[in-house]
Amino acid sequence: MFENPQCENCLFKSHAAKFLNIKQIGELEQNCALADLKKGDIIFKQGIFSSNIVYIKQGIVKLFVEGPYNEQILKIAKGPSYLGIPTTLAEKYNRYSAMAIDNVSACFIDVATFKSFIQENGKFAYEVIIELCRNEINLLNKCVSRAQKNARGRIADAILFLYNEIFESKTFNIPLTRQELGNYVDTTRESVSRILTEFTTDKIIDLDGKKLTILDFEKLKLVSQRG
DNA sequence: GCATTAACCACAG
DNA sequence: CTGTGGTTAATGC
Numbered sequence: 001m002f003e004n005p006q007c008e009n010c011l012f013k014s015h016a017a018k019f020l021n022i023k024q025i026g027e028l029e030q031n032c033a034l035a036d037l038k039k040g041d042i043i044f045k046q047g048i049f050s051s052n053i054v055y056i057k058q059g060i061v062k063l064f065v066e067g068p069y070n071e072q073i074l075k076i077a078k079g080p081s082y083l084g085i086p087t088t089l090a091e092k093y094n095r096y097s098a099m100a101i102d103n104v105s106a107c108f109i110d111v112a113t114f115k116s117f118i119q120e121n122g123k124f125a126y127e128v129i130i131e132l133c134r135n136e137i138n139l140l141n142k143c144v145s146r147a148q149k150n151a152r153g154r155i156a157d158a159i160l161f162l163y164n165e166i167f168e169s170k171t172f173n174i175p176l177t178r179q180e181l182g183n184y185v186d187t188t189r190e191s192v193s194r195i196l197t198e199f200t201t202d203k204i205i206d207l208d209g210k211k212l213t214i215l216d217f218e219k220l221k222l223v224s225q226r227g
Numbered sequence: 228g229c230a231t232t233a234a235c236c237a238c239a240g
Numbered sequence: 241c242t243g244t245g246g247t248t249a250a251t252g253c
Contacts, residue, residue, distance in 0.1 A: 150232070190233090
């Protein structure tokens with residue numbers, strides 16, 4: 001009833017997987033399972049043993065940790081993207097959780113198989129490293145944003161991030177509640193609400209519930225820098 | 228002092 | 241789940 005996935009001709013094949021040879025593709029097909037997830041589905045959970053690397057083919061996910069008071073959103077990501085490489089390769093128990101915040105199509109890859117590709121196939125490994133590097137640079141930028149910008153600047157950054165990295169369109173539905181957006185940019189849901197209405201009255205954005213349109217891109221970038 | 232910023236609380240859709 | 245108003249604390253002229 002469950003067939004092995006067809007990795008060779010996958011429409012969402014990762015950059016790294018393009019370098020796998022026939023034998024390795026065969027191993028991947030044997031050791032990987034597909035899942036279609038809905039908004040709100042947990043992909044993996046903090047504190048729980050995990051033996052899979054997840055590859056998101058399509059869809060949007062959030063990575064978060066359960067902090068002492070709130071859930072802290074570490075990252076919003078969309079497919080195609082690997083998920084959980086740091087926490088699965090370096091740790092026994094997951095250090096953070098991942099949840100689908102949209103419909104997601106994901107592959108769960110056996111970690112031993114994934115490790116063997118890294119050890120046997122330099123080009124595959126290189127592509128994986130590049131993805132990890134990009135993630136790290138993004139996190140560094142977020143550190144600076146968090147430490148040195150005020151709430152307006154951080155929310156402007158979040159809007160720019162959603163535009164640049166996730167939707168690539170000036171109109172999109174914010175995939176998070178105000179509370180989650182607050183947890184993402186280190187502020188409260190009240191401040192998010194207030195600042196978004198400020199941006200609306202300043203004609204920087206247009207807002208209708210979750211539907212956001214960037215009206216004044218230059219001004220938004222200015223707010224990102226100066227708050 | 229005075230202004231700004233943002234968290235916390237409460238209440239209403 | 242959101243938006244808004246009041247209050248309060250911290251910080252910087």
